[in-house]
Amino acid sequence: MIKSSLIHIGRYFLMLKEVFSRMTKWKIMKQLIFKEIDDLIIGSLGIVCFLSFFVGGVVAIQTALNLTNPLIPKYLIGFATRQSVILEFSPTFISIIMAGKMGSFITSSIGTMRVTEQIDALEVMGINSLNYLVFPKLIAVSLYPFVIGISMFLGILGGWFGGVMGNFVTSEQFIVGLQDTFIPFHVVYAFIKTAIFGFLLASIPAYFGYYMKGGALEVGKASTTAFVWTSVAIIVSNYILTSLLLSK
Protein backbone atom coordinates (compact mmCIF):
# COMPACT_ATOMS: atom_id res chain seq x y z
CA MET A 1 0.00 0.00 0.00
CA ILE A 2 2.70 2.49 1.06
CA LYS A 3 4.98 1.32 -1.75
CA SER A 4 2.26 1.67 -4.37
CA SER A 5 1.31 5.14 -3.03
CA LEU A 6 4.94 6.24 -3.25
CA ILE A 7 5.15 4.89 -6.80
CA HIS A 8 2.04 6.90 -7.74
CA ILE A 9 3.36 10.07 -6.13
CA GLY A 10 6.74 9.68 -7.83
CA ARG A 11 5.15 9.03 -11.20
CA TYR A 12 2.82 12.01 -10.72
CA PHE A 13 5.78 14.37 -10.28
CA LEU A 14 7.63 12.80 -13.21
CA MET A 15 4.48 13.36 -15.26
CA LEU A 16 4.45 17.04 -14.26
CA LYS A 17 8.09 17.38 -15.34
CA GLU A 18 7.23 15.87 -18.72
CA VAL A 19 4.16 18.13 -19.09
CA PHE A 20 6.40 21.19 -19.10
CA SER A 21 9.01 19.80 -21.51
CA ARG A 22 9.08 19.50 -25.33
CA MET A 23 6.37 22.07 -25.91
CA THR A 24 3.82 21.67 -28.69
CA LYS A 25 3.83 24.27 -31.47
CA TRP A 26 2.29 27.48 -30.09
CA LYS A 27 -0.10 27.80 -33.04
CA ILE A 28 -1.68 24.45 -32.10
CA MET A 29 -1.36 24.93 -28.33
CA LYS A 30 -3.27 28.23 -28.49
CA GLN A 31 -6.29 26.44 -29.99
CA LEU A 32 -6.07 23.65 -27.43
CA ILE A 33 -6.01 26.15 -24.55
CA PHE A 34 -9.13 27.94 -25.83
CA LYS A 35 -10.89 24.60 -26.23
CA GLU A 36 -10.01 23.60 -22.67
CA ILE A 37 -11.16 26.98 -21.32
CA ASP A 38 -14.47 26.35 -23.03
CA ASP A 39 -14.78 22.77 -21.75
CA LEU A 40 -13.44 23.19 -18.22
CA ILE A 41 -14.17 26.79 -17.22
CA ILE A 42 -17.11 28.04 -19.28
CA GLY A 43 -18.70 24.58 -19.12
CA SER A 44 -18.59 24.62 -15.32
CA LEU A 45 -20.11 28.08 -14.83
CA GLY A 46 -23.74 26.93 -14.97
CA ILE A 47 -23.54 24.34 -12.20
CA VAL A 48 -21.28 26.57 -10.06
CA CYS A 49 -23.70 29.51 -10.29
CA PHE A 50 -26.70 27.32 -9.52
CA LEU A 51 -25.10 25.61 -6.53
CA SER A 52 -23.55 28.76 -5.09
CA PHE A 53 -26.78 30.75 -5.14
CA PHE A 54 -28.87 28.06 -3.45
CA VAL A 55 -26.27 26.91 -0.94
CA GLY A 56 -25.66 30.57 0.01
CA GLY A 57 -29.42 30.87 0.62
CA VAL A 58 -29.46 27.71 2.74
CA VAL A 59 -26.48 28.93 4.82
CA ALA A 60 -28.35 32.18 5.58
CA ILE A 61 -31.60 30.36 6.46
CA GLN A 62 -29.82 27.78 8.65
CA THR A 63 -27.93 30.53 10.49
CA ALA A 64 -31.17 32.47 11.02
CA LEU A 65 -32.99 29.40 12.32
CA ASN A 66 -30.21 28.68 14.81
CA LEU A 67 -30.04 32.25 16.16
CA THR A 68 -32.76 31.72 18.76
CA ASN A 69 -31.27 33.99 21.42
CA PRO A 70 -32.82 37.52 21.00
CA LEU A 71 -29.57 39.06 22.28
CA ILE A 72 -27.65 37.92 19.22
CA PRO A 73 -27.95 40.61 16.52
CA LYS A 74 -29.62 39.66 13.23
CA TYR A 75 -26.79 41.10 11.15
CA LEU A 76 -24.78 38.02 12.14
CA ILE A 77 -26.72 36.20 9.42
CA GLY A 78 -24.92 38.31 6.81
CA PHE A 79 -21.62 37.92 8.65
CA ALA A 80 -21.94 34.11 8.87
CA THR A 81 -22.96 33.82 5.22
CA ARG A 82 -19.99 35.90 4.10
CA GLN A 83 -17.49 33.97 6.20
CA SER A 84 -18.86 30.54 5.25
CA VAL A 85 -19.03 31.32 1.55
CA ILE A 86 -15.68 33.11 1.19
CA LEU A 87 -13.60 30.94 3.49
CA GLU A 88 -14.85 27.44 2.78
CA PHE A 89 -17.92 26.93 0.65
CA SER A 90 -16.77 28.58 -2.56
CA PRO A 91 -13.08 27.63 -2.61
CA THR A 92 -13.20 24.18 -1.00
CA PHE A 93 -16.63 22.66 -1.49
CA ILE A 94 -17.12 23.93 -5.01
CA SER A 95 -13.66 22.48 -5.77
CA ILE A 96 -14.76 19.08 -4.47
CA ILE A 97 -17.86 19.26 -6.64
CA MET A 98 -15.60 20.25 -9.53
CA ALA A 99 -13.41 17.21 -8.78
CA GLY A 100 -16.47 15.21 -9.74
CA LYS A 101 -17.49 17.27 -12.74
CA MET A 102 -14.26 18.60 -14.21
CA GLY A 103 -12.10 15.76 -12.87
CA SER A 104 -14.15 12.92 -14.27
CA PHE A 105 -14.32 14.73 -17.61
CA ILE A 106 -10.52 15.01 -17.71
CA THR A 107 -9.92 11.39 -16.62
CA SER A 108 -12.46 9.91 -18.97
CA SER A 109 -11.42 11.99 -21.99
CA ILE A 110 -7.70 11.18 -21.55
CA GLY A 111 -8.48 7.58 -20.51
CA THR A 112 -10.59 7.04 -23.63
CA MET A 113 -7.73 8.39 -25.73
CA ARG A 114 -5.45 5.84 -24.03
CA VAL A 115 -7.88 2.96 -24.64
CA THR A 116 -8.43 3.87 -28.29
CA GLU A 117 -4.65 4.24 -28.90
CA GLN A 118 -4.94 7.97 -29.66
CA ILE A 119 -2.16 8.65 -27.13
CA ASP A 120 0.02 6.02 -28.84
CA ALA A 121 -0.73 7.74 -32.14
CA LEU A 122 0.55 11.05 -30.74
CA GLU A 123 3.68 9.39 -29.36
CA VAL A 124 4.41 7.55 -32.62
CA MET A 125 4.18 10.88 -34.44
CA GLY A 126 6.87 12.22 -32.09
CA ILE A 127 4.54 14.49 -30.12
CA ASN A 128 4.96 14.85 -26.35
CA SER A 129 1.48 13.57 -25.53
CA LEU A 130 1.62 14.78 -21.91
CA ASN A 131 2.38 18.31 -23.00
CA TYR A 132 -0.23 18.16 -25.75
CA LEU A 133 -2.97 16.82 -23.47
CA VAL A 134 -2.26 18.14 -19.97
CA PHE A 135 -0.54 21.51 -20.42
CA PRO A 136 -3.59 23.24 -22.00
CA LYS A 137 -5.73 21.97 -19.13
CA LEU A 138 -3.33 23.41 -16.55
CA ILE A 139 -3.37 26.78 -18.33
CA ALA A 140 -7.17 26.69 -18.59
CA VAL A 141 -7.61 26.05 -14.85
CA SER A 142 -5.51 29.11 -14.08
CA LEU A 143 -8.84 30.87 -14.77
CA TYR A 144 -10.53 28.77 -12.10
CA PRO A 145 -10.23 31.54 -9.42
CA PHE A 146 -12.56 33.67 -11.61
CA VAL A 147 -15.17 30.90 -11.37
CA ILE A 148 -14.78 30.88 -7.60
CA GLY A 149 -15.02 34.70 -7.54
CA ILE A 150 -18.40 34.39 -9.28
CA SER A 151 -19.36 31.63 -6.85
CA MET A 152 -18.55 33.89 -3.86
CA PHE A 153 -20.65 36.71 -5.27
CA LEU A 154 -23.61 34.45 -6.05
CA GLY A 155 -23.32 32.61 -2.72
CA ILE A 156 -23.61 35.88 -0.81
CA LEU A 157 -26.40 37.04 -3.15
CA GLY A 158 -28.22 33.76 -2.47
CA GLY A 159 -27.74 34.34 1.27
CA TRP A 160 -29.22 37.82 0.98
CA PHE A 161 -32.11 36.46 -1.07
CA GLY A 162 -32.82 33.59 1.35
CA GLY A 163 -32.50 35.80 4.43
CA VAL A 164 -34.51 38.76 3.17
CA MET A 165 -37.19 36.83 1.24
CA GLY A 166 -37.71 34.51 4.20
CA ASN A 167 -38.13 37.53 6.51
CA PHE A 168 -35.27 36.38 8.73
CA VAL A 169 -33.30 39.60 8.33
CA THR A 170 -33.71 42.99 6.67
CA SER A 171 -31.62 43.95 3.69
CA GLU A 172 -29.83 46.66 5.74
CA GLN A 173 -29.02 44.25 8.58
CA PHE A 174 -27.65 41.69 6.10
CA ILE A 175 -25.41 44.30 4.45
CA VAL A 176 -24.17 45.53 7.86
CA GLY A 177 -23.29 41.90 8.65
CA LEU A 178 -21.44 41.55 5.36
CA GLN A 179 -19.28 44.58 6.19
CA ASP A 180 -18.71 43.66 9.84
CA THR A 181 -15.03 42.97 10.72
CA PHE A 182 -14.22 42.26 7.10
CA ILE A 183 -10.61 41.12 6.65
CA PRO A 184 -9.53 41.53 3.01
CA PHE A 185 -6.80 38.90 3.45
CA HIS A 186 -9.54 36.27 3.75
CA VAL A 187 -10.36 36.85 0.09
CA VAL A 188 -6.67 36.62 -0.82
CA TYR A 189 -6.44 33.40 1.21
CA ALA A 190 -9.47 32.01 -0.62
CA PHE A 191 -7.96 32.82 -4.03
CA ILE A 192 -4.55 31.31 -3.10
CA LYS A 193 -6.37 28.13 -2.09
CA THR A 194 -8.42 28.19 -5.26
CA ALA A 195 -5.38 28.50 -7.51
CA ILE A 196 -3.77 25.47 -5.85
CA PHE A 197 -7.01 23.47 -5.93
CA GLY A 198 -7.36 24.32 -9.62
CA PHE A 199 -3.93 22.85 -10.32
CA LEU A 200 -4.83 19.69 -8.39
CA LEU A 201 -8.19 19.52 -10.17
CA ALA A 202 -6.52 19.32 -13.56
CA SER A 203 -3.34 17.40 -12.82
CA ILE A 204 -4.57 14.50 -10.62
CA PRO A 205 -7.41 13.39 -12.93
CA ALA A 206 -5.05 13.80 -15.90
CA TYR A 207 -2.58 11.47 -14.16
CA PHE A 208 -5.22 8.79 -13.57
CA GLY A 209 -6.49 9.07 -17.15
CA TYR A 210 -3.06 9.03 -18.75
CA TYR A 211 -1.68 6.03 -16.90
CA MET A 212 -4.83 3.90 -16.91
CA LYS A 213 -4.73 0.42 -18.40
CA GLY A 214 -7.56 -1.69 -19.76
CA GLY A 215 -10.84 -0.92 -21.48
CA ALA A 216 -14.05 1.04 -21.06
CA LEU A 217 -14.76 -0.38 -17.60
CA GLU A 218 -11.34 0.75 -16.37
CA VAL A 219 -12.00 4.27 -17.70
CA GLY A 220 -14.99 4.42 -15.32
CA LYS A 221 -12.92 3.04 -12.46
CA ALA A 222 -10.12 5.52 -13.16
CA SER A 223 -12.64 8.40 -13.06
CA THR A 224 -13.89 7.28 -9.66
CA THR A 225 -10.35 6.83 -8.32
CA ALA A 226 -9.39 10.24 -9.67
CA PHE A 227 -12.39 11.84 -7.92
CA VAL A 228 -11.48 10.19 -4.60
CA TRP A 229 -7.81 11.19 -4.73
CA THR A 230 -8.49 14.71 -5.98
CA SER A 231 -10.93 15.21 -3.10
CA VAL A 232 -8.37 13.84 -0.62
CA ALA A 233 -5.66 16.11 -2.04
CA ILE A 234 -7.98 19.13 -1.85
CA ILE A 235 -8.98 18.43 1.75
CA VAL A 236 -5.40 17.79 2.90
CA SER A 237 -4.00 20.83 1.11
CA ASN A 238 -6.90 22.90 2.50
CA TYR A 239 -5.82 21.92 6.00
CA ILE A 240 -2.16 22.71 5.31
CA LEU A 241 -2.91 26.03 3.58
CA THR A 242 -5.30 27.13 6.32
CA SER A 243 -2.67 26.32 8.96
CA LEU A 244 0.00 28.19 7.02
CA LEU A 245 -2.00 31.25 5.97
CA LEU A 246 -4.45 31.87 8.81
CA SER A 247 -2.80 30.51 11.97
CA LYS A 248 -1.14 33.09 14.17
Add this chain to the structure above:
Amino acid sequence: MIEVQDIVKSFDGTQVLKGISTVFETGKTNLIIGQSGSGKTVFLKTLLGIHRHDSGRILFDGRVYSSLSKTEKRDLRTEIGMVFQGSALFDSMTVEENIAFPLRMFTNKSNKEIMLRVNEVIDRVKLIDANKKKPAEISGGMQKRVAIARAIVNNPKYLFCDEPNSGLDPKTAIVIDNLIQEITHEYGITTIINTHDMNSVLEIGEHIIFLKNGVLAWSGNHKEIIHTDNEDVVDFVYSSDLFNMVRDAIRHMDKKKTKKELKNREQE
Protein backbone atom coordinates in the same frame (compact mmCIF):
# COMPACT_ATOMS: atom_id res chain seq x y z
CA MET B 1 14.84 -0.57 -45.23
CA ILE B 2 14.53 -1.60 -41.60
CA GLU B 3 17.07 -4.06 -40.28
CA VAL B 4 16.41 -5.86 -37.03
CA GLN B 5 19.38 -7.54 -35.32
CA ASP B 6 18.89 -9.97 -32.45
CA ILE B 7 16.13 -8.04 -30.64
CA VAL B 8 15.34 -9.15 -27.11
CA LYS B 9 12.51 -7.72 -25.02
CA SER B 10 11.30 -8.85 -21.59
CA PHE B 11 8.45 -7.84 -19.32
CA ASP B 12 8.79 -8.56 -15.58
CA GLY B 13 11.52 -11.12 -16.23
CA THR B 14 9.60 -12.96 -18.97
CA GLN B 15 11.24 -12.85 -22.41
CA VAL B 16 8.62 -11.94 -25.01
CA LEU B 17 11.01 -11.41 -27.94
CA LYS B 18 13.88 -13.88 -27.95
CA GLY B 19 16.48 -12.58 -30.37
CA ILE B 20 14.63 -11.75 -33.58
CA SER B 21 16.67 -10.82 -36.65
CA THR B 22 15.22 -9.92 -40.05
CA VAL B 23 15.25 -7.31 -42.80
CA PHE B 24 12.17 -5.37 -43.95
CA GLU B 25 12.87 -4.16 -47.45
CA THR B 26 11.83 -0.87 -49.03
CA GLY B 27 8.92 -0.93 -51.47
CA LYS B 28 7.61 -4.22 -50.14
CA THR B 29 4.67 -5.16 -47.96
CA ASN B 30 6.28 -6.98 -45.04
CA LEU B 31 3.89 -9.03 -42.91
CA ILE B 32 4.32 -10.19 -39.32
CA ILE B 33 2.10 -13.16 -38.54
CA GLY B 34 1.70 -15.49 -35.60
CA GLN B 35 -0.77 -16.66 -33.00
CA SER B 36 -2.08 -14.40 -30.25
CA GLY B 37 0.63 -14.06 -27.61
CA SER B 38 3.43 -14.85 -30.05
CA GLY B 39 4.93 -11.38 -29.57
CA LYS B 40 3.72 -9.69 -32.79
CA THR B 41 2.36 -6.54 -31.17
CA VAL B 42 5.33 -6.23 -28.82
CA PHE B 43 7.64 -6.62 -31.81
CA LEU B 44 5.78 -3.91 -33.75
CA LYS B 45 5.74 -1.57 -30.75
CA THR B 46 9.45 -2.20 -30.19
CA LEU B 47 10.15 -1.28 -33.80
CA LEU B 48 8.11 1.88 -33.29
CA GLY B 49 10.06 2.77 -30.15
CA ILE B 50 6.97 2.54 -27.91
CA HIS B 51 8.73 -0.31 -26.03
CA ARG B 52 12.46 -0.04 -25.39
CA HIS B 53 14.28 -3.27 -26.35
CA ASP B 54 16.65 -4.92 -23.85
CA SER B 55 19.32 -5.81 -26.39
CA GLY B 56 19.91 -5.96 -30.13
CA ARG B 57 19.78 -3.24 -32.77
CA ILE B 58 17.13 -1.70 -35.03
CA LEU B 59 18.47 0.14 -38.06
CA PHE B 60 16.31 2.53 -40.07
CA ASP B 61 18.18 2.87 -43.38
CA GLY B 62 21.45 2.41 -41.53
CA ARG B 63 20.54 4.65 -38.56
CA VAL B 64 20.79 2.68 -35.30
CA TYR B 65 17.66 3.70 -33.35
CA SER B 66 19.13 3.32 -29.87
CA SER B 67 22.17 5.45 -30.79
CA LEU B 68 20.11 8.40 -32.02
CA SER B 69 19.82 11.57 -29.95
CA LYS B 70 16.38 12.69 -28.72
CA THR B 71 16.10 15.21 -31.55
CA GLU B 72 17.15 12.63 -34.15
CA LYS B 73 14.60 10.17 -32.75
CA ARG B 74 11.91 12.85 -32.98
CA ASP B 75 12.93 13.59 -36.58
CA LEU B 76 12.83 9.88 -37.38
CA ARG B 77 9.33 9.64 -35.97
CA THR B 78 8.14 12.24 -38.46
CA GLU B 79 9.23 9.77 -41.16
CA ILE B 80 6.94 7.09 -39.73
CA GLY B 81 3.26 6.64 -40.54
CA MET B 82 1.15 4.35 -38.41
CA VAL B 83 -2.24 2.76 -38.97
CA PHE B 84 -3.57 1.51 -35.65
CA GLN B 85 -5.84 -1.49 -35.14
CA GLY B 86 -8.73 0.71 -34.01
CA SER B 87 -7.70 3.52 -36.41
CA ALA B 88 -6.89 5.82 -33.41
CA LEU B 89 -8.44 8.84 -35.07
CA PHE B 90 -8.86 11.92 -32.89
CA ASP B 91 -12.55 11.99 -31.89
CA SER B 92 -12.72 15.73 -31.47
CA MET B 93 -11.48 16.44 -34.99
CA THR B 94 -13.15 16.08 -38.38
CA VAL B 95 -11.78 13.69 -41.03
CA GLU B 96 -10.04 16.61 -42.74
CA GLU B 97 -8.51 17.86 -39.48
CA ASN B 98 -7.31 14.37 -38.60
CA ILE B 99 -5.51 14.03 -41.91
CA ALA B 100 -4.08 17.55 -41.73
CA PHE B 101 -2.84 17.02 -38.16
CA PRO B 102 0.73 15.75 -38.95
CA LEU B 103 1.21 18.57 -41.47
CA ARG B 104 0.08 21.24 -39.00
CA MET B 105 2.33 19.73 -36.34
CA PHE B 106 5.52 19.18 -38.26
CA THR B 107 5.57 21.50 -41.24
CA ASN B 108 5.37 25.25 -41.71
CA LYS B 109 3.08 24.95 -44.72
CA SER B 110 0.33 27.50 -45.23
CA ASN B 111 -3.28 26.49 -44.72
CA LYS B 112 -3.79 26.49 -48.50
CA GLU B 113 -0.83 24.14 -49.06
CA ILE B 114 -2.01 21.86 -46.25
CA MET B 115 -5.53 21.62 -47.66
CA LEU B 116 -4.14 20.92 -51.13
CA ARG B 117 -2.12 17.98 -49.82
CA VAL B 118 -5.03 16.78 -47.65
CA ASN B 119 -7.36 16.73 -50.64
CA GLU B 120 -4.69 14.92 -52.65
CA VAL B 121 -4.47 12.04 -50.15
CA ILE B 122 -8.25 12.03 -49.67
CA ASP B 123 -8.54 11.41 -53.41
CA ARG B 124 -5.78 8.79 -53.23
CA VAL B 125 -7.54 6.72 -50.56
CA LYS B 126 -10.91 7.34 -52.25
CA LEU B 127 -12.69 8.95 -49.32
CA ILE B 128 -15.91 10.40 -50.63
CA ASP B 129 -18.04 13.05 -48.89
CA ALA B 130 -16.48 12.56 -45.50
CA ASN B 131 -14.25 15.64 -45.12
CA LYS B 132 -16.35 17.46 -42.57
CA LYS B 133 -17.56 14.40 -40.66
CA LYS B 134 -16.30 13.26 -37.26
CA PRO B 135 -14.77 9.73 -37.02
CA ALA B 136 -17.82 8.47 -35.10
CA GLU B 137 -20.04 9.40 -38.06
CA ILE B 138 -18.28 7.21 -40.64
CA SER B 139 -18.00 3.45 -41.14
CA GLY B 140 -15.10 1.24 -39.98
CA GLY B 141 -13.80 0.89 -43.52
CA MET B 142 -13.82 4.65 -44.02
CA GLN B 143 -12.10 5.14 -40.67
CA LYS B 144 -9.31 2.85 -41.90
CA ARG B 145 -9.01 4.93 -45.08
CA VAL B 146 -8.75 8.09 -42.97
CA ALA B 147 -6.08 6.40 -40.81
CA ILE B 148 -4.13 5.45 -43.95
CA ALA B 149 -4.51 8.97 -45.33
CA ARG B 150 -3.24 10.46 -42.05
CA ALA B 151 -0.32 8.01 -42.06
CA ILE B 152 0.83 8.91 -45.58
CA VAL B 153 0.01 12.63 -45.68
CA ASN B 154 3.51 13.65 -44.55
CA ASN B 155 5.22 11.35 -47.10
CA PRO B 156 6.59 8.81 -44.61
CA LYS B 157 9.49 6.50 -45.38
CA TYR B 158 8.10 3.78 -43.15
CA LEU B 159 4.49 2.67 -42.76
CA PHE B 160 3.42 0.48 -39.86
CA CYS B 161 -0.02 -1.14 -39.76
CA ASP B 162 -1.35 -3.00 -36.74
CA GLU B 163 -4.05 -5.40 -37.91
CA PRO B 164 -5.48 -2.98 -40.47
CA ASN B 165 -8.30 -5.40 -41.37
CA SER B 166 -9.64 -6.14 -37.93
CA GLY B 167 -13.37 -5.52 -37.69
CA LEU B 168 -13.84 -5.15 -41.45
CA ASP B 169 -15.95 -7.29 -43.77
CA PRO B 170 -13.91 -9.48 -46.22
CA LYS B 171 -14.61 -7.26 -49.22
CA THR B 172 -13.54 -4.04 -47.46
CA ALA B 173 -10.55 -5.89 -45.99
CA ILE B 174 -9.31 -6.75 -49.50
CA VAL B 175 -9.82 -3.14 -50.62
CA ILE B 176 -7.75 -1.88 -47.65
CA ASP B 177 -5.03 -4.51 -48.30
CA ASN B 178 -4.77 -3.52 -51.94
CA LEU B 179 -4.72 0.17 -51.03
CA ILE B 180 -1.80 -0.38 -48.63
CA GLN B 181 0.09 -2.41 -51.23
CA GLU B 182 -0.51 0.16 -53.98
CA ILE B 183 0.68 2.98 -51.73
CA THR B 184 3.76 0.97 -50.71
CA HIS B 185 4.77 0.46 -54.35
CA GLU B 186 3.76 3.94 -55.48
CA TYR B 187 5.67 5.87 -52.80
CA GLY B 188 8.50 3.33 -52.25
CA ILE B 189 7.71 2.96 -48.55
CA THR B 190 8.93 0.25 -46.18
CA THR B 191 5.63 -1.17 -44.99
CA ILE B 192 5.28 -3.50 -42.02
CA ILE B 193 1.89 -5.05 -41.34
CA ASN B 194 0.95 -6.98 -38.25
CA THR B 195 -1.90 -9.28 -39.20
CA HIS B 196 -4.01 -12.31 -38.40
CA ASP B 197 -5.82 -12.16 -41.70
CA MET B 198 -4.96 -15.10 -43.97
CA ASN B 199 -6.39 -13.35 -47.02
CA SER B 200 -3.81 -10.61 -46.48
CA VAL B 201 -1.05 -13.20 -46.12
CA LEU B 202 -1.92 -14.85 -49.43
CA GLU B 203 -2.73 -11.60 -51.27
CA ILE B 204 -0.10 -9.05 -50.30
CA GLY B 205 2.59 -10.93 -48.35
CA GLU B 206 5.70 -9.99 -50.32
CA HIS B 207 7.80 -10.78 -47.24
CA ILE B 208 6.28 -12.69 -44.36
CA ILE B 209 7.78 -13.50 -40.99
CA PHE B 210 6.11 -15.99 -38.70
CA LEU B 211 6.62 -15.55 -34.94
CA LYS B 212 6.16 -18.34 -32.43
CA ASN B 213 6.69 -17.72 -28.72
CA GLY B 214 8.84 -14.69 -29.45
CA VAL B 215 11.08 -16.50 -31.94
CA LEU B 216 11.19 -16.01 -35.71
CA ALA B 217 10.05 -19.50 -36.74
CA TRP B 218 9.78 -19.00 -40.50
CA SER B 219 10.13 -16.34 -43.19
CA GLY B 220 9.25 -16.26 -46.86
CA ASN B 221 6.64 -14.80 -49.19
CA HIS B 222 3.02 -15.50 -50.16
CA LYS B 223 4.11 -18.02 -52.79
CA GLU B 224 6.51 -19.87 -50.51
CA ILE B 225 3.98 -20.10 -47.70
CA ILE B 226 1.81 -22.33 -49.90
CA HIS B 227 4.60 -24.84 -50.41
CA THR B 228 6.20 -24.73 -46.98
CA ASP B 229 6.32 -27.86 -44.88
CA ASN B 230 7.11 -25.97 -41.67
CA GLU B 231 4.66 -27.57 -39.25
CA ASP B 232 4.10 -24.44 -37.18
CA VAL B 233 3.27 -22.34 -40.22
CA VAL B 234 1.03 -25.03 -41.70
CA ASP B 235 -0.70 -25.45 -38.36
CA PHE B 236 -1.29 -21.69 -38.06
CA VAL B 237 -2.06 -20.65 -41.62
CA TYR B 238 -4.01 -23.73 -42.71
CA SER B 239 -5.95 -24.27 -39.51
CA SER B 240 -9.25 -24.04 -41.41
CA ASP B 241 -10.48 -26.65 -43.91
CA LEU B 242 -11.16 -23.95 -46.47
CA PHE B 243 -7.55 -22.71 -46.51
CA ASN B 244 -6.36 -26.33 -46.63
CA MET B 245 -8.48 -26.91 -49.71
CA VAL B 246 -7.22 -23.71 -51.31
CA ARG B 247 -3.65 -24.75 -50.55
CA ASP B 248 -4.11 -28.20 -52.04
CA ALA B 249 -5.74 -26.73 -55.13
CA ILE B 250 -2.93 -24.22 -55.64
CA ARG B 251 -0.27 -26.90 -55.08
CA HIS B 252 -2.04 -29.16 -57.57
CA MET B 253 -2.22 -26.36 -60.12
CA ASP B 254 1.45 -25.48 -59.58
CA LYS B 255 2.47 -29.14 -60.07
CA LYS B 256 0.46 -29.30 -63.28
CA LYS B 257 2.02 -26.06 -64.46
CA THR B 258 5.55 -27.33 -63.72
CA LYS B 259 4.89 -30.62 -65.52
CA LYS B 260 3.54 -28.72 -68.53
CA GLU B 261 6.58 -26.44 -68.56
CA LEU B 262 8.93 -29.46 -68.39
CA LYS B 263 7.06 -31.14 -71.22
CA ASN B 264 7.26 -27.99 -73.32
CA ARG B 265 11.00 -27.72 -72.68
CA GLU B 266 11.52 -31.39 -73.65
CA GLN B 267 9.59 -30.84 -76.89
CA GLU B 268 11.68 -27.77 -77.67
